[in-house]
Amino acid sequence: MAHPSQLGFQDAASPLMEELLHFHDHALMIVFLISAFVLYIIVAMITSKLTDKLILDSQEIEVIWTVLPAMGSSQIAILSLRILYLMDEINDPHLTIKAMGHQWYWSYEYTDYQDLGFDSYMVPTQDLTPGQFRLLEADHRMVIPVESPIRVLISAEDVLHSWAVPSLGVKVDAIPGRLNQTTFIVNRPGILYGQCSEICGANHSFMPIVIEAVPLPHFENWTSLMMAEYT
Protein backbone atom coordinates (compact mmCIF):
# COMPACT_ATOMS: atom_id res chain seq x y z
CA MET A 1 0.00 0.00 0.00
CA ALA A 2 0.97 3.64 -0.26
CA HIS A 3 2.63 5.37 2.70
CA PRO A 4 1.67 8.90 3.79
CA SER A 5 2.74 11.74 1.44
CA GLN A 6 3.97 9.22 -1.13
CA LEU A 7 4.47 10.75 -4.59
CA GLY A 8 5.89 7.84 -6.58
CA PHE A 9 4.56 4.41 -7.48
CA GLN A 10 4.18 1.59 -4.99
CA ASP A 11 6.71 -1.25 -5.09
CA ALA A 12 5.99 -3.64 -7.94
CA ALA A 13 4.39 -6.99 -7.12
CA SER A 14 4.21 -8.29 -10.70
CA PRO A 15 6.67 -8.44 -13.62
CA LEU A 16 4.47 -6.10 -15.63
CA MET A 17 4.57 -3.42 -12.95
CA GLU A 18 8.34 -3.79 -12.80
CA GLU A 19 8.49 -3.07 -16.52
CA LEU A 20 6.16 -0.11 -16.09
CA LEU A 21 8.39 1.31 -13.34
CA HIS A 22 11.45 0.78 -15.54
CA PHE A 23 9.83 2.67 -18.40
CA HIS A 24 8.55 5.40 -16.09
CA ASP A 25 12.05 6.00 -14.69
CA HIS A 26 13.42 6.32 -18.21
CA ALA A 27 10.70 8.74 -19.34
CA LEU A 28 11.15 10.77 -16.16
CA MET A 29 14.90 11.14 -16.73
CA ILE A 30 14.19 12.51 -20.22
CA VAL A 31 11.59 14.89 -18.76
CA PHE A 32 14.12 16.02 -16.14
CA LEU A 33 16.78 16.74 -18.77
CA ILE A 34 14.34 18.70 -20.91
CA SER A 35 13.21 20.70 -17.86
CA ALA A 36 16.82 21.44 -16.89
CA PHE A 37 17.52 22.56 -20.46
CA VAL A 38 14.50 24.88 -20.52
CA LEU A 39 15.48 26.34 -17.16
CA TYR A 40 18.99 26.99 -18.41
CA ILE A 41 17.71 28.68 -21.57
CA ILE A 42 15.40 30.93 -19.51
CA VAL A 43 18.26 32.00 -17.25
CA ALA A 44 20.58 32.52 -20.20
CA MET A 45 18.04 34.68 -22.05
CA ILE A 46 17.21 36.78 -18.99
CA THR A 47 20.87 37.43 -18.19
CA SER A 48 21.86 38.19 -21.78
CA LYS A 49 22.54 41.80 -22.76
CA LEU A 50 22.30 41.01 -26.49
CA THR A 51 19.26 42.23 -28.46
CA ASP A 52 18.37 42.02 -32.15
CA LYS A 53 15.08 43.41 -33.42
CA LEU A 54 15.65 42.14 -36.97
CA ILE A 55 15.83 38.36 -36.55
CA LEU A 56 13.28 36.89 -38.93
CA ASP A 57 14.21 33.23 -39.21
CA SER A 58 17.05 30.79 -38.83
CA GLN A 59 16.98 27.52 -40.71
CA GLU A 60 19.68 25.84 -38.64
CA ILE A 61 18.01 26.18 -35.27
CA GLU A 62 14.63 25.32 -36.77
CA VAL A 63 16.09 22.02 -37.97
CA ILE A 64 17.71 21.36 -34.58
CA TRP A 65 14.61 22.02 -32.54
CA THR A 66 12.53 19.84 -34.86
CA VAL A 67 14.87 16.87 -35.20
CA LEU A 68 15.95 16.55 -31.56
CA PRO A 69 12.41 16.47 -30.06
CA ALA A 70 11.36 14.02 -32.80
CA MET A 71 14.24 11.72 -31.88
CA GLY A 72 13.41 11.91 -28.18
CA SER A 73 9.70 11.38 -28.73
CA SER A 74 10.20 8.42 -31.05
CA GLN A 75 12.52 6.78 -28.56
CA ILE A 76 9.93 7.10 -25.79
CA ALA A 77 7.18 5.92 -28.16
CA ILE A 78 9.04 2.76 -29.19
CA LEU A 79 9.66 1.76 -25.57
CA SER A 80 6.09 2.50 -24.59
CA LEU A 81 4.67 0.45 -27.49
CA ARG A 82 6.71 -2.52 -26.35
CA ILE A 83 5.20 -2.47 -22.89
CA LEU A 84 1.75 -1.64 -24.26
CA TYR A 85 1.66 -4.89 -26.23
CA LEU A 86 3.27 -6.78 -23.37
CA MET A 87 0.29 -5.77 -21.20
CA ASP A 88 -2.12 -7.47 -23.63
CA GLU A 89 -0.39 -10.84 -23.64
CA ILE A 90 -2.35 -13.71 -22.13
CA ASN A 91 -0.06 -16.44 -20.88
CA ASP A 92 -2.12 -19.56 -20.12
CA PRO A 93 -3.72 -18.68 -16.77
CA HIS A 94 -3.84 -21.35 -14.08
CA LEU A 95 -6.83 -19.82 -12.29
CA THR A 96 -9.80 -17.70 -13.31
CA ILE A 97 -11.60 -15.44 -10.87
CA LYS A 98 -14.61 -13.25 -11.54
CA ALA A 99 -14.70 -9.89 -9.79
CA MET A 100 -18.12 -8.26 -9.82
CA GLY A 101 -18.63 -4.68 -8.75
CA HIS A 102 -21.70 -3.75 -6.75
CA GLN A 103 -22.81 -0.67 -4.89
CA TRP A 104 -20.70 -0.69 -2.74
CA TYR A 105 -18.68 -3.88 -2.45
CA TRP A 106 -16.88 -6.39 -4.61
CA SER A 107 -17.82 -10.03 -4.98
CA TYR A 108 -15.42 -12.73 -6.11
CA GLU A 109 -16.32 -16.04 -7.75
CA TYR A 110 -13.86 -18.90 -8.02
CA THR A 111 -15.76 -21.02 -10.54
CA ASP A 112 -12.80 -23.40 -10.84
CA TYR A 113 -13.63 -24.49 -7.30
CA GLN A 114 -17.26 -25.66 -7.34
CA ASP A 115 -18.79 -22.18 -7.62
CA LEU A 116 -17.03 -20.77 -4.59
CA GLY A 117 -18.11 -17.17 -4.19
CA PHE A 118 -18.13 -14.51 -1.49
CA ASP A 119 -18.61 -10.78 -0.97
CA SER A 120 -15.89 -8.39 0.11
CA TYR A 121 -17.05 -5.41 2.14
CA MET A 122 -14.84 -2.68 3.55
CA VAL A 123 -14.10 -2.97 7.27
CA PRO A 124 -15.64 0.16 8.85
CA THR A 125 -13.22 2.49 10.61
CA GLN A 126 -14.73 1.84 14.03
CA ASP A 127 -14.22 -1.93 13.61
CA LEU A 128 -10.54 -1.79 12.65
CA THR A 129 -8.07 -3.62 14.86
CA PRO A 130 -4.64 -2.04 15.63
CA GLY A 131 -2.36 -2.37 12.61
CA GLN A 132 -5.14 -2.38 10.03
CA PHE A 133 -5.42 0.35 7.42
CA ARG A 134 -8.31 2.81 7.30
CA LEU A 135 -10.53 2.57 4.17
CA LEU A 136 -8.35 -0.22 2.75
CA GLU A 137 -9.19 -3.37 4.71
CA ALA A 138 -11.93 -5.76 3.61
CA ASP A 139 -13.66 -8.51 5.53
CA HIS A 140 -12.87 -11.15 2.87
CA ARG A 141 -9.74 -10.97 0.80
CA MET A 142 -9.27 -12.32 -2.70
CA VAL A 143 -6.67 -15.03 -2.11
CA ILE A 144 -4.46 -16.13 -4.99
CA PRO A 145 -1.37 -18.32 -5.33
CA VAL A 146 2.00 -16.64 -6.01
CA GLU A 147 3.99 -17.24 -9.18
CA SER A 148 0.87 -18.43 -11.05
CA PRO A 149 -0.75 -16.58 -13.95
CA ILE A 150 -4.18 -15.45 -12.79
CA ARG A 151 -7.02 -14.35 -15.06
CA VAL A 152 -9.55 -11.97 -13.54
CA LEU A 153 -12.83 -11.35 -15.35
CA ILE A 154 -14.32 -8.08 -14.26
CA SER A 155 -17.86 -6.84 -14.58
CA ALA A 156 -20.48 -4.97 -12.62
CA GLU A 157 -24.02 -5.59 -11.48
CA ASP A 158 -25.33 -2.05 -11.36
CA VAL A 159 -23.22 0.99 -12.27
CA LEU A 160 -19.69 1.54 -13.54
CA HIS A 161 -16.88 0.54 -11.18
CA SER A 162 -13.18 -0.05 -11.75
CA TRP A 163 -11.02 -2.81 -10.30
CA ALA A 164 -7.60 -1.36 -9.59
CA VAL A 165 -4.53 -2.64 -7.76
CA PRO A 166 -1.63 -0.18 -8.18
CA SER A 167 1.17 -2.53 -7.12
CA LEU A 168 0.18 -4.98 -9.85
CA GLY A 169 -0.24 -2.27 -12.49
CA VAL A 170 -3.86 -3.31 -13.00
CA LYS A 171 -6.84 -1.07 -13.54
CA VAL A 172 -9.82 -2.47 -15.42
CA ASP A 173 -13.26 -0.95 -15.76
CA ALA A 174 -16.21 -2.93 -14.46
CA ILE A 175 -19.04 -2.26 -16.90
CA PRO A 176 -22.52 -3.72 -16.49
CA GLY A 177 -23.26 -6.15 -19.31
CA ARG A 178 -19.61 -6.41 -20.38
CA LEU A 179 -16.86 -8.80 -19.31
CA ASN A 180 -13.36 -7.33 -19.21
CA GLN A 181 -10.32 -9.54 -18.77
CA THR A 182 -6.91 -9.00 -17.24
CA THR A 183 -4.10 -11.39 -16.39
CA PHE A 184 -1.21 -10.97 -14.01
CA ILE A 185 1.36 -12.90 -12.01
CA VAL A 186 2.17 -11.98 -8.41
CA ASN A 187 5.90 -12.31 -7.76
CA ARG A 188 5.91 -12.41 -4.00
CA PRO A 189 3.60 -13.35 -1.11
CA GLY A 190 1.91 -10.44 0.58
CA ILE A 191 -1.20 -8.34 0.84
CA LEU A 192 -1.94 -5.93 -2.00
CA TYR A 193 -4.44 -3.11 -1.70
CA GLY A 194 -6.50 -1.23 -4.24
CA GLN A 195 -9.61 0.90 -4.40
CA CYS A 196 -12.54 1.34 -6.74
CA SER A 197 -11.45 3.74 -9.47
CA GLU A 198 -14.66 4.78 -11.17
CA ILE A 199 -17.18 7.05 -9.48
CA CYS A 200 -20.12 4.87 -8.51
CA GLY A 201 -22.15 6.70 -5.91
CA ALA A 202 -22.03 7.79 -2.31
CA ASN A 203 -19.69 5.06 -1.08
CA HIS A 204 -17.35 4.96 -4.06
CA SER A 205 -14.37 5.61 -1.75
CA PHE A 206 -15.38 2.79 0.57
CA MET A 207 -15.14 -0.35 -1.53
CA PRO A 208 -11.53 -1.48 -1.44
CA ILE A 209 -9.88 -4.42 -3.14
CA VAL A 210 -7.60 -6.60 -1.04
CA ILE A 211 -5.55 -9.38 -2.61
CA GLU A 212 -3.71 -11.88 -0.46
CA ALA A 213 -0.99 -13.71 -2.36
CA VAL A 214 0.04 -16.95 -0.65
CA PRO A 215 2.08 -20.03 -1.55
CA LEU A 216 0.14 -22.71 -3.40
CA PRO A 217 -0.33 -25.16 -0.46
CA HIS A 218 -1.80 -22.33 1.63
CA PHE A 219 -4.09 -21.40 -1.26
CA GLU A 220 -5.34 -24.99 -1.53
CA ASN A 221 -6.02 -25.06 2.22
CA TRP A 222 -7.90 -21.78 1.96
CA THR A 223 -10.08 -22.99 -0.92
CA SER A 224 -10.95 -26.15 1.04
CA LEU A 225 -12.00 -24.08 4.05
CA MET A 226 -13.97 -21.63 1.96
CA MET A 227 -15.76 -24.35 0.00
CA ALA A 228 -16.81 -25.94 3.25
CA GLU A 229 -18.16 -22.58 4.43
CA TYR A 230 -19.67 -21.02 1.32
CA THR A 231 -20.74 -23.79 -1.09
Add this chain to the structure above:
Amino acid sequence: MAGEEQENNNTKGFRLLGILDVQNTPCARDAILHGAGGSLAAGLLHFLATSRVKRSFDVGFAGFMLTTLGSWFYCRMNNAKLRVQQRIIQTGIKNKIVYEGTVLDPTNKPGAETPSGPS
Protein backbone atom coordinates in the same frame (compact mmCIF):
# COMPACT_ATOMS: atom_id res chain seq x y z
CA MET B 1 10.66 0.78 15.03
CA ALA B 2 12.12 -0.83 11.88
CA GLY B 3 8.88 -0.03 10.07
CA GLU B 4 9.13 3.63 11.09
CA GLU B 5 12.74 3.80 9.93
CA GLN B 6 11.78 2.27 6.61
CA GLU B 7 8.93 4.74 6.29
CA ASN B 8 11.32 7.63 7.00
CA ASN B 9 13.73 6.34 4.36
CA ASN B 10 10.92 6.06 1.83
CA THR B 11 9.69 9.62 2.42
CA LYS B 12 13.19 11.13 2.40
CA GLY B 13 13.85 10.55 -1.35
CA PHE B 14 15.52 13.67 -2.81
CA ARG B 15 13.84 14.92 -6.00
CA LEU B 16 15.89 17.01 -8.41
CA LEU B 17 13.77 19.90 -9.72
CA GLY B 18 10.91 18.18 -7.87
CA ILE B 19 10.82 15.58 -10.65
CA LEU B 20 13.54 12.96 -10.42
CA ASP B 21 13.86 10.88 -7.25
CA VAL B 22 17.62 10.44 -7.34
CA GLN B 23 17.85 8.12 -4.35
CA ASN B 24 15.22 5.54 -5.25
CA THR B 25 15.57 5.43 -9.05
CA PRO B 26 18.21 2.90 -10.20
CA CYS B 27 21.09 4.53 -12.14
CA ALA B 28 19.78 8.08 -11.55
CA ARG B 29 22.34 9.03 -8.91
CA ASP B 30 25.27 7.72 -10.95
CA ALA B 31 24.02 9.44 -14.11
CA ILE B 32 23.61 12.82 -12.39
CA LEU B 33 27.01 12.57 -10.72
CA HIS B 34 28.70 11.62 -13.99
CA GLY B 35 26.84 14.49 -15.64
CA ALA B 36 28.04 16.93 -13.03
CA GLY B 37 31.62 15.76 -13.49
CA GLY B 38 31.35 15.92 -17.27
CA SER B 39 29.82 19.38 -17.08
CA LEU B 40 32.62 20.66 -14.86
CA ALA B 41 35.32 19.17 -17.06
CA ALA B 42 33.84 20.43 -20.34
CA GLY B 43 33.15 23.93 -19.04
CA LEU B 44 36.54 24.29 -17.41
CA LEU B 45 38.45 23.02 -20.42
CA HIS B 46 36.56 25.35 -22.75
CA PHE B 47 37.22 28.32 -20.47
CA LEU B 48 40.89 27.49 -20.21
CA ALA B 49 41.09 27.34 -24.00
CA THR B 50 39.00 30.39 -24.87
CA SER B 51 38.57 32.53 -21.71
CA ARG B 52 34.92 33.06 -22.71
CA VAL B 53 32.78 32.75 -19.60
CA LYS B 54 29.27 32.64 -21.00
CA ARG B 55 30.13 30.29 -23.82
CA SER B 56 31.95 28.03 -21.32
CA PHE B 57 28.78 27.82 -19.26
CA ASP B 58 26.88 26.80 -22.39
CA VAL B 59 29.48 24.16 -23.21
CA GLY B 60 29.40 22.98 -19.62
CA PHE B 61 25.65 22.54 -19.72
CA ALA B 62 25.85 20.69 -23.03
CA GLY B 63 28.46 18.44 -21.42
CA PHE B 64 26.09 17.81 -18.52
CA MET B 65 23.26 16.77 -20.85
CA LEU B 66 25.40 14.48 -22.97
CA THR B 67 27.26 12.86 -20.08
CA THR B 68 24.07 12.31 -18.09
CA LEU B 69 22.29 10.78 -21.07
CA GLY B 70 25.23 8.58 -21.99
CA SER B 71 25.76 7.33 -18.44
CA TRP B 72 22.02 6.78 -18.01
CA PHE B 73 21.62 4.70 -21.17
CA TYR B 74 24.70 2.61 -20.42
CA CYS B 75 23.64 1.90 -16.84
CA ARG B 76 20.00 1.16 -17.76
CA MET B 77 20.99 -1.27 -20.53
CA ASN B 78 23.23 -3.17 -18.11
CA ASN B 79 20.48 -3.06 -15.51
CA ALA B 80 17.96 -4.47 -18.00
CA LYS B 81 20.35 -7.30 -18.99
CA LEU B 82 20.86 -8.14 -15.30
CA ARG B 83 17.11 -8.23 -14.72
CA VAL B 84 16.63 -10.61 -17.64
CA GLN B 85 19.35 -12.90 -16.26
CA GLN B 86 17.78 -12.68 -12.80
CA ARG B 87 14.41 -13.77 -14.19
CA ILE B 88 15.97 -16.66 -16.10
CA ILE B 89 17.72 -17.82 -12.94
CA GLN B 90 14.54 -17.48 -10.87
CA THR B 91 12.54 -19.47 -13.42
CA GLY B 92 15.29 -22.09 -13.54
CA ILE B 93 15.32 -22.48 -9.75
CA LYS B 94 11.52 -22.69 -9.66
CA ASN B 95 11.42 -25.28 -12.46
CA LYS B 96 14.13 -27.31 -10.80
CA ILE B 97 12.13 -27.47 -7.58
CA VAL B 98 8.89 -28.26 -9.39
CA TYR B 99 10.23 -30.88 -11.80
CA GLU B 100 12.89 -32.54 -9.60
CA GLY B 101 12.43 -36.30 -9.52
CA THR B 102 9.84 -36.33 -12.32
CA VAL B 103 10.13 -37.38 -15.96
CA LEU B 104 10.37 -33.71 -16.93
CA ASP B 105 13.55 -33.17 -14.88
CA PRO B 106 16.21 -32.20 -17.44
CA THR B 107 18.99 -33.48 -15.17
CA ASN B 108 17.36 -36.92 -14.94
CA LYS B 109 19.66 -39.43 -16.63
CA PRO B 110 18.14 -42.71 -17.78
CA GLY B 111 19.15 -45.55 -15.40
CA ALA B 112 21.47 -48.37 -16.62
CA GLU B 113 19.58 -51.26 -18.24
CA THR B 114 19.30 -54.29 -16.05
CA PRO B 115 20.96 -57.37 -17.67
CA SER B 116 18.46 -59.93 -18.90
CA GLY B 117 18.62 -63.50 -17.57
CA PRO B 118 19.74 -66.52 -19.62
CA SER B 119 17.21 -67.39 -22.33
